[in-house]
Amino acid sequence: xxxxxxxxxxxxxxxxxxxxxxxxxxxxxxxxxxxxxxxxxxxxxxxxxxxxxxxxxxxxxxxxxxxxxxxxxxxxxxxxxxxxxxxxxxxxxxxxxxxxxxxxxxxxxxxxxxxxxxxxxxxxxxxxxxxxxxxxxxxxxxxxxxxxxxxxxxxxxxxxxxxxxxxxxxxxxxxxxxxxxxxxxxxxxxxxxxxxxxxxxxxxxxxxxxxxxxxxxxxxxxxxxxxxxxxxxxxxxxxxxxxxxxxxxxxxxxxxxxxxxxxxxxxxxxxxxxxxxxxxxxxxxxxxxxxxxxxxxxxxxxxxxxxxxxxxxxxxxxxxxxxxxxxxxxxxxxxxxxxxxxxxxxxxxxxxxxxxxxxxxxxxxxxxxxxxxxxxxxxxxxxxxxxxxxxxxxxxxxxxxxxxxxxxxxxxxxxxxxxxxxxxxxxxxxxxxxxxxxxxxxxxxxxxxxxxxxxxxxxxxxxxxxxxxxxxxxxxxxxxxxxxxxxxxxxxxxxxxxxxxxxxxxxxxxxxxxxxxxxxxxxxxxxxxxxxxxxxxxxxxxxxxxxxxxxxxxxxxxxxxxxxxxxxxxxxxxxxxxxxxxxxxxxxxxxxxxxxxxxxxxxxxxxxxxxxxxxxxxxxxxxxxxxxxxxxxxxxxxxxxxxxxxxxxxxxxxxxxxxxxxxxxxxxxxxxxxxxxxxxxxxxxxxxxxxxxxxxxxxxxxxxxxxxxxxxxxxxxxxxxxxxxxxxxxxxxxxxxxxxxxxxxxxxxxxxxxxxxxxxxxxxxxxxxxxxxxxxxxxxx
Amino acid sequence: xxxxxxxxxxxxxxxxxxxxxxxxxxxxxxxxxxxxxxxxxxxxxxxxxxxxxxxxxxxxxxxxxxxxxxxxxxxxxxxxxxxxxxxxxxxxxxxxxxxxxxxxxxxxxxxxxxxxxxxxxxxxxxxxxxxxxxxxxxxxxxxxxxxxxxxxxxxxxxxxxxxxxxxxxxxxxx
Numbered sequence: 014x015x016x017x018x019x020x021x022x023x024x025x026x027x028x029x030x031x032x033x034x035x036x037x038x039x040x041x042x043x044x045x046x047x048x049x050x051x052x053x054x055x056x057x058x059x060x061x062x063x064x065x066x067x068x069x070x071x072x073x074x075x076x077x078x079x080x081x082x083x084x085x086x087x088x089x090x091x092x093x094x095x096x097x098x099x100x101x102x103x104x105x106x107x108x109x110x111x112x113x114x115x116x117x118x119x120x121x122x123x124x125x126x127x128x129x130x131x132x133x134x135x136x137x138x139x140x141x142x143x144x145x146x147x148x149x150x151x152x153x154x155x156x157x158x159x160x161x162x163x164x165x166x167x168x169x170x171x172x173x174x175x176x177x178x179x180x181x182x183x184x185x186x187x188x189x190x191x192x193x194x195x196x197x198x199x200x201x202x203x204x205x206x207x208x209x210x211x212x213x214x215x216x217x218x219x220x221x222x223x224x225x226x227x228x229x230x231x232x233x234x235x236x237x238x239x240x241x242x243x244x245x246x247x248x249x250x251x252x253x254x255x256x257x258x259x260x261x262x263x264x265x266x267x268x269x270x271x272x273x274x275x276x277x278x279x280x281x282x283x284x285x286x287x288x289x290x291x292x293x294x295x296x297x298x299x300x301x302x303x304x305x306x307x308x309x310x311x312x313x314x315x316x317x318x319x320x321x322x323x324x325x326x327x328x329x330x331x332x333x334x335x336x337x338x339x340x341x342x343x344x345x346x347x348x349x350x351x352x353x354x355x356x357x358x359x360x361x362x363x364x365x366x367x368x369x370x371x372x373x374x375x376x377x378x379x380x381x382x383x384x385x386x387x388x389x390x391x392x393x394x395x396x397x398x399x400x401x402x403x404x405x406x407x408x409x410x411x412x413x414x415x416x417x418x419x420x421x422x423x424x425x426x427x428x429x430x431x432x433x434x435x436x437x438x439x440x441x442x443x444x445x446x447x448x449x450x451x452x453x454x455x456x457x458x459x460x461x462x463x464x465x466x467x468x469x470x471x472x473x474x475x476x477x478x479x480x481x482x483x484x485x486x487x488x489x490x491x492x493x494x495x496x497x498x499x500x501x502x503x504x505x506x507x508x509x510x511x512x513x514x515x516x517x518x519x520x521x522x523x524x525x526x527x528x529x530x531x532x533x534x535x536x537x538x539x540x541x542x543x544x545x546x547x548x549x550x551x552x553x554x555x556x557x558x559x560x561x562x563x564x565x566x567x568x569x570x571x572x573x574x575x576x577x578x579x580x581x582x583x584x585x586x587x588x589x590x591x592x593x594x595x596x597x598x599x600x601x602x603x604x605x606x607x608x609x610x611x612x613x614x615x616x617x618x619x620x621x622x623x624x625x626x627x628x629x630x631x632x633x634x635x636x637x638x639x640x641x642x643x644x645x646x647x648x649x650x651x652x653x654x655x656x657x658x659x660x661x662x663x664x665x666x667x668x669x670x671x672x673x674x675x676x677x678x679x680x681x682x683x684x685x686x687x688x689x690x691x692x693x694x695x696x697x698x699x700x701x702x703x704x705x706x707x708x709x710x711x712x713x714x715x716x717x718x719x720x721x722x723x724x725x726x727x728x729x730x731x732x733x734x735x736x737x738x739x740x741x742x743x744x745x746x747x748x749x750x751x752x753x754x755x756x757x758x759x760x761x762x763x764x765x766x767x768x769x770x771x772x773x774x775x776x777x778x779x780x781x782x783x784x785x786x787x788x789x790x791x792x793x794x
Numbered sequence: 795x796x797x798x799x800x801x802x803x804x805x806x807x808x809x810x811x812x813x814x815x816x817x818x819x820x821x822x823x824x825x826x827x828x829x830x831x832x833x834x835x836x837x838x839x840x841x842x843x844x845x846x847x848x849x850x851x852x853x854x855x856x857x858x859x860x861x862x863x864x865x866x867x868x869x870x871x872x873x874x875x876x877x878x879x880x881x882x883x884x885x886x887x888x889x890x891x892x893x894x895x896x897x898x899x900x901x902x903x904x905x906x907x908x909x910x911x912x913x914x915x916x917x918x919x920x921x922x923x924x925x926x927x928x929x930x931x932x933x934x935x936x937x938x939x940x941x942x943x944x945x946x947x948x949x950x951x952x953x954x955x956x957x958x959x960x961x962x963x964x965x966x967x968x
Contacts, residue, residue, distance in 0.1 A: 381906070
């Protein structure tokens, strides 16, 4: 079997256990001995965990943690790595601290394979408000080890202490490795939830946790061991998976997002003697033994394939008019934030200074550097094996089982490293998985489906378009007395298998009014942080995806969450509106925020970023008057227990309209900083993505479908756009929780840059991207 | 049949001459360092060195590299060992300074683009041992297309190039 088990010992990282890879997965010698045979006290039956099937029993501790007689430790997590490195760094640090073992003792990490991990869920929210499942499991196991040690040493449990995996007390000691040899221990891990759901299973109960003040591993920088295999070409990427007899495939996607197949193009057998065309409903696949033949044959078939025409989208030019005038925002009631209070309308009506404005964000692409790819293998025994790069393998497994009308027990999903796609597959699929399975079923052979760049931009999901209306009022002292924001965003989470939709196979319904999993309802994603405001009303309206209902094939513009999902769409309008309010009040935008905040952590990150960025406090705008005008802007956000503030320093070339972001300063308070080096790299990367979103990114589409087809028509930031990036991490062990550092930084830059643009030019940018033509139009206005 | 020198060894390939080098490397020669990113020479994920010059293997037909020297990510360490006159066990254990720097700086996030980034860095440092930040930015954004990283690891790449540069020029400076 192909596995993604990773040895993390020393300087090597091996993927082992398989014989099928073309490169030959490294077989590591010295099979690990499981010395700790923990028996589940009760049968946490498979019926109790819907969809568990061939997954590991989450009730037994050895499904999560194996302590071996040779003193090494193995851990398992259902959440795969997606470039954050968290499962290979932070998870090991957390487990090491709870178990009182060195970081290096955890030599193996298994993650994201549905048949080799217990808990499911996805590569997002990896620290779950400070409580990843493994932390609790470690705490349970630690208590069990103390019990076992107490019996073994004949010393009362409360007289024992543990250091580096050695239990000591009463003048005696024993290592975990020796303790667990041939031992049985009755321990049952309580779990809740649904394995195949978005959140997977959660470990329950309240085992005593190690006091944060006693941490010795958390808080230090450790390398991500996977880095070595990636830079030495030893990593087995999803792109490297090869199975015996495997065929290469490319899919000829419909001409528009609403086209039906009229006829598949005839295959030129003289040119492509080994290729085959598979048609199932509106799904057209072209397969061949070699990849190049598959690619060329698919291009040839595509040129002769006939599709019905469809025009059901507003196109970029009419998008926001369509959303305001034509979209149905009343199909479901809006969500109102719990921070809403008071009579906002009256407060604003009587304010001496008012602002009423609309803010717009375009559709964005996740735009992974490599297109979606998967290998599907439907075997004669009816089992289905999927080899892919997904953020949520258990959810994908459930969806594939549904499509194939089989039980989840017949489906195995194995995950591999791949190009990050930032939320696109957090509900299971990234695009190619179901197509690979459908084609494998038809051909009786393993099939590798890789999308071309164009497919990945035109047939994947996008991050939802959004607009927001803001009304606010200030009193004579320049204090916010009323703030109202109404957010409008189409459904942002479509987890349907698009190949199944095209092929007419079963999959979940698209986002709808009464659909609990894929609702069209919007939610308040951006927690209010300016509690000093007298009256507040925040509402979030949802509707159907654009084109979803009118598309004859029920496709249209499918949406999916993107890094800091929903929140970046709400934080941009709020933060630029707050900057505008400060300017209207004649106040410094950073000081204005501090004056309206009440939570000390919010104030502290703002004060931190003020100092670190060398913010120039002022009430009027920048005095620059030349061709190049510089400005500073600020933004702030609270996400998953993490407090963020960002300052952007930009230069606007008023002749060309080009904006250069010169410096980004980010202050972050995530509670406990687990691994400073890895957190810093995540924040730097997120900041670059934020600059990219602010300056470049906008999905181009017309009445029929997506027009963006490559990196020229969907540009992202290059190294030329790289600003100086300064990251300040505020460690707060006293909070006792870990926040989320690997998300969120991407949301900060755009509102800070728009604020800096206002400072530099006196003009307000209420939409992104800030491309030169738009900037010039603002400067002329 | 086409003969190519890949990572120092002569390899004979039976793929059609119009096959992009990328597929030959990945599927015929089992060298999977270079990745498919766009197939359009717009991102750099597939980069390799051909006679020391960084090229996009996704648009380079096999026939055009006949008889030429191709170096992939897998061959960087041996390339460095040869340049430094290292042999035997020392050569085996030595990584290219660019790879060492990429590890020390923890440069990759998802890491999918980093093959091309390391290839570009190697090309740059072979021609300019001590590039300035501006020259590094120029190298990674000029040529056929900029080298793209969606995770935004550009800061870490620049820091890694600088680290590799100081490692490679150690002892050669006055």
